[in-house]
Amino acid sequence: MSFELELKGRRALVTGGTKGVGAAVVAALVEAGVRVVATARTVPSGTKDVHYVAADVTTAEGSEEVARQALAHLGGVDILVNVLGGSTAPGGGFAALTDDEWQKELNLNLMPAVRLDRALLPAMLAQGSGVIVHVTSIQHELPLPESTTAYAAAKAALSTYSKALSKEVTPKGVRVVRVSPGWVETEASVHLAERLAKQTGTDYEGGKQIIMQSLGGIPLGRPVKPREVADLIAFVASPRAGSVTGTEFVIDGGTVPTA
Template sequence: MSFDLELAGRRALVTAGTKGVGAAVVATLAAAGVEVIATARTVPDGSPENVHYVAANITKADGCGRVAEAVLDRLGGIDILVDVLGGSSAPAGGFAALTDEQWSRELDLNLMPAVRLDRALLPSMIAQGSGVVIHVTSIQHVLPLPDSTTAYAAAKAALSTYSKSLSKEVTPQGIRVVRVSPGWIETEAAVALAERLAAGAGTDYEGGKRIIMDALGGIPLGRPAKPQEVADLIAFLVSPRAAAITGTEFTIDGGTVPTA
């Protein structure tokens, strides 16, 4: 039995498409024959024939508008939207260290790009009666770290709730909406963090990884997920092979979250 994902000829937008999970998703979809537009702060040199980059800051409304316009102009519509963008610049120190400005930054990075791009692009999916939206959330929305991720976790919780509500609204119109909730992923940024922690603790990279895993309460799998592993899950979920999956969340965390 062939396990062709049947994605050739589909049209996709992937946010944050030059690093980490976003870059892995772009490469995986492109390899499956999808024509991909990816967002980036800076357009990289060179790309596969069926990948196009749009330079835009999608934490801002005008950046989202520019991306949506580019998608509709270049692709004439869209079949797959994968919202990968996320992260945190909030300081440690718990709730008292978070100013209004820092709260706004976390929401503008982790919630509003998905809201704005969905609002701009879902009408074209609804008009054609089909499409898939993936919102990348985080296990932090059920397992926050009070010292450092309160605002990020709350923003991802808002994204998860918004995503569930959206699925109820648009699934009857042929649009599947699915959440993917990663734990710690070994991206470039995660590697840099582990190396900084290792240097501060006088240990090596593996020791730095152990510090992070211990802070998360342990990862039963014994390692973080790889960006490609998350991308493979997303590729399956956006494919016709997952046609009955909508309105739910898939956790990919090596067993970090201790409850079902």
């Protein structure tokens, strides 16, 4: 028995679609037969299966342009996956976080999702169907005070907003689901582990262990792979998960201790 996701012909917008989890989501959806528009700061060369929109979605103008081009290119959107996120805040705890740093974290981790939802939901509601996936983070449950306070708070805001949105639009046919990754072995994570390894005189595996220890350990013994997150997102966005809405799926190798 094959496990067909029944996604062929669906139309999707994916933010942050050229690196890490975003790139993996784009690949997984394309493989499932989805027509994909993805955002990027710079459009990659040599792409034919994906329509990329070069825009800064941390701004209102950038989000508006992405929504406009997605609707124009696809004729509508069935799936919206808000992957874009990250942190540029300095270490040093609360005292290092100026108003500007707080605003940057909100502009990167909360507002793109809010703006794109607001732009694309009317069309989804008009057609009576759609799926919105917000990528949050286990950091909103396990913040690291030295370095991720603002990022974690912004992701917590995204999670709460997502829950409220699901209650509002699910009765009208649009599902809203959160996917909460732990430490994912993206390009940025690899560079961090390599930098820590160099600083401490160890190898890449040693650098990974330092990161895992800072998180309190990962029972699985390794970081999550981007494609594993992407496969989960593809499933929850598919008709196979047609009764799934308003909930948050944690994919972290067991990092978050639960009862």
